[in-house]
Amino acid sequence: MTEQPLAPEQLRFLVAAAGAAPSLHNSQPWRFRPMPDSLGMYVYADLDRAVPITDPDGRALHVSVGAALFNLRVAGLRLGRDPEVRLLPDGAEPHLVATVRLARPSPTPLPFGRDLFKAIGQRHSSRQPFVNRDVPEVVSGELIAAALDEGAVLSLLEEAGVRRVLALTHDAERRTGTDLARVAETRTWLRLEKPAADGIPAAALGPQDHDAHVPMRSFTGRTPSTTASQRFEALPQLATLTTHGDRTSDWLRAGQAMERVWLLATAHGVRISVLHQAVEWPDTRWGLRDPDEGPGHVQLVLRLGYGPPGPATPRRPVDEILDLTGHTSTAG
Numbered sequence: 001m002t003e004q005p006l007a008p009e010q011l012r013f014l015v016a017a018a019g020a021a022p023s024l025h026n027s028q029p030w031r032f033r034p035m036p037d038s039l040g041m042y043v044y045a046d047l048d049r050a051v052p053i054t055d056p057d058g059r060a061l062h063v064s065v066g067a068a069l070f071n072l073r074v075a076g077l078r079l080g081r082d083p084e085v086r087l088l089p090d091g092a093e094p095h096l097v098a099t100v101r102l103a104r105p106s107p108t109p110l111p112f113g114r115d116l117f118k119a120i121g122q123r124h125s126s127r128q129p130f131v132n133r134d135v136p137e138v139v140s141g142e143l144i145a146a147a148l149d150e151g152a153v154l155s156l157l158e159e160a161g162v163r164r165v166l167a168l169t170h171d172a173e174r175r176t177g178t179d180l181a182r183v184a185e186t187r188t189w190l191r192l193e194k195p196a197a198d199g200i201p202a203a204a205l206g207p208q209d210h211d212a213h214v215p216m217r218s219f220t221g222r223t224p225s226t227t228a229s230q231r232f233e234a235l236p237q238l239a240t241l242t243t244h245g246d247r248t249s250d251w252l253r254a255g256q257a258m259e260r261v262w263l264l265a266t267a268h269g270v271r272i273s274v275l276h277q278a279v280e281w282p283d284t285r286w287g288l289r290d291p292d293e294g295p296g297h298v299q300l301v302l303r304l305g306y307g308p309p310g311p312a313t314p315r316r317p318v319d320e321i322l323d324l325t326g327h328t329s330t331a332g
């Protein structure tokens with residue numbers, strides 16, 4: 001059985017959900033176009049929204065688009081449709097990173113074990129201190145299985161691993177803070193005074209750790225953060241997300257895995273923030289690999305725990321990211 005073409009409001013619904021995904025500096029580097037038959041969506045990377053000094057290969061950009069793609073899949077399921085995804089379908093068109101065909105009804109209402117749709121609007125980066133409470137093994141087991149299902153390995157680190165990753169992140173954060181070009185680039189994504197549809201508003205910036213255990217990213221460079229320092233959890237719970245390869249398709253998989261883990265964590269009341277600094281320098285990124293886990297490429301470092309949810313950050317309006325040029329709706 002083939003579903004009806006997607007109606008205009010359904011196209012907007014899908015794109016609004018996709019656009020709520022996390023992205024490096026809230027750059028939102030994505031665009032969407034409906035298929036001519038209105039039975040699916042083209043997903044594009046928007047290279048005009050790249051962060052080129054911090055992310056010269058576009059790796060984090062594609063991780064971000066992967067997260068948006070995962071949200072699109074969840075929203076498609078919410079419409080009762082089975083999302084059929086093809087990554088990088090056309091070698092001649094590298095910006096087209098995926099197609100999502102939504103032509104068939106979903107055979108199962110809960111392919112991810114639970115409905116993750118509500119979590120899309122509840123998920124935010126939480127840069128506040130967490131309480132000293134472990135994520136239970138039953139929950140971390142679910143997160144690990146979810147990542148694996150998306151083709152990535154989520155490793156929750158033991159104490160020695162946490163200390164290794166913290167040291168690398170401190171090192172990377174220090175280097176980033178003295179790299180004037182990177183600091184300047186990051187500042188272009190800060191929206192401290194005027195509200196905007198992208199970038200990071202002051203309300204979303206967290207404090208620095210009073211005891212300097214947890215190297216939260218200082219988005220403002222050397223100038224003091226807008227909030228005073230606070231005491232963070234004594235030993236943060238950190239996880240690395242690793243893929244076997246390190247090509248565009250691996251980055252897109254990593255992004256989907258990150259978002260699936262993040263939405264599932266949100267549904268369990270677990271907060272997440274990204275500690276990406278060490279992934280942004282080749283040598284510290286290399287050091288993030290767990291020598292006992294064998295080869296693999298670390299794509300993300302996540303900090304998990306219990307604490308405040310973090311504020312919602314702005315998103316670009318659907319009309320700016322949904323390209324309807326030449327599209328005539330076949331719905332109805």
Ligand SMILES: Cc1cc2nc3c(=O)[nH]c(=O)nc-3n(C[C@H](O)[C@H](O)[C@H](O)COP(=O)(O)O)c2cc1C
Nearest residue numbers: 022023024025026060124125217274275276277313
């Ligand atoms: C690839 C990637 C790297 C990120 N790196 C960091 C980071 O180093 N520090 C941080 O606090 N947030 C980081 N973030 C989170 C983004 O800043 C955040 O997703 C964005 O500002 C939107 O906010 P939201 O997650 O609350 O929706 C990263 C997100 C992605 C996808």
